[in-house]
């Protein structure tokens with residue numbers, strides 16, 4: 001089955017391309033390379049053993065999408081392409097709504113024109129805001145997201161649901177990611193943050209590599225065991241495998257007009273300090289970090305209840321936090337070696 005992977009040169013997209021190939025699917029990439037690098041394509045070829053067909057295009061561009069859909073006969077779409085920096089979305093809400101909503105609308109429209117029915121959407125735990133009850137299940141009410149980024153994810157979920165209700169044949173799954181971390185075991189692909197990383201693990205590994213003077217822990221006065229925030233850190237390869245399971249579920253779902261939502265996390269909440277201590281232990285590194293003030297917009301704690309993903313999709317996370325942090329560090333070291341050879 002031929003699967004279009006939008007944003008397929010990105011962090012989660014590239015890892016999903018590998019897992020799709022290894023599960024017998026034929027991935028095709030669309031990426032505008034606004035937040036990814038073309039060198040990822042050659043890295044994917046080296047991991048997979050053959051070139052992945054890819055198109056440089058903006059998913060907002062319906063004409064470009066039609067040309068690609070006319071050329072390739074897709075059996076399904078996984079839609080990663082989106083702007084995803086929470087802080088940037090607060091500064092540039094119009095760009096975020098245009099890009100994230102526009103690309104989803106364009107994709108759904110062109111899919112309908114070409115009779116492509118299977119759609120997996122990259123959503124986020126951010127749609128839950130700060131839940132009152134933990135762990136969060138898929139039935140936990142979504143809250144007004146703390147950022148335009150999170151709001152675009154919530155609105156896209158509603159758009160998809162409404163298209164399914166309109167009975168045009170769409171079969172869709174939204175996967176609500178928790179915090180993706182780590183990298184492929186080959187250290188050929190991983191997270192490539194642009195500029196100063198906003199996310200914890202890439203900033204941490206850059207600090208460990210001496211590229212940042214120190215890591216600042218944003219607050220240790222939360223109502224948690226060690227005062228730092230709690231998150232559900234999931235290995236990016238486990239996250240990638242959830243997309244294969246979602247496609248397989250859609251393929252065996254005979255009825256059209258199907259929609260479902262799944263949490264994709266480990267089910268375990270980990271504090272920021274515990275993540276730092278685990279990183280130091282598994283990599284035998286002393287990290288330079290200091291406690292600083294809280295970051296505006298951060299929620300105190302969130303982690304997933306993942307029974308539904310296991311019982312319905314047949315998926316569960318297999319990799320440990322230790323493996324995630326070992327793989328993240330190996331990737332950072334590979335980046336340093338790569339830059340050293342440039």
Ligand code: WQD
Nearest residue numbers: 084086124126179198199200203216217218229272295298
């Ligand atoms: C995690 C924890 C910070 C940096 C966001 C999006 C979410 C998803 C993942 C896309 C928080 C703390 C961080 C640092 C720190 N993105 N931290 N020092 O905010 O949980 O989630 O990214 O899908 O949708 O909302 O991730 O990695 O930024 O922060 O102490 O330098 O680490 O306060 O508690 P977050 P994060």
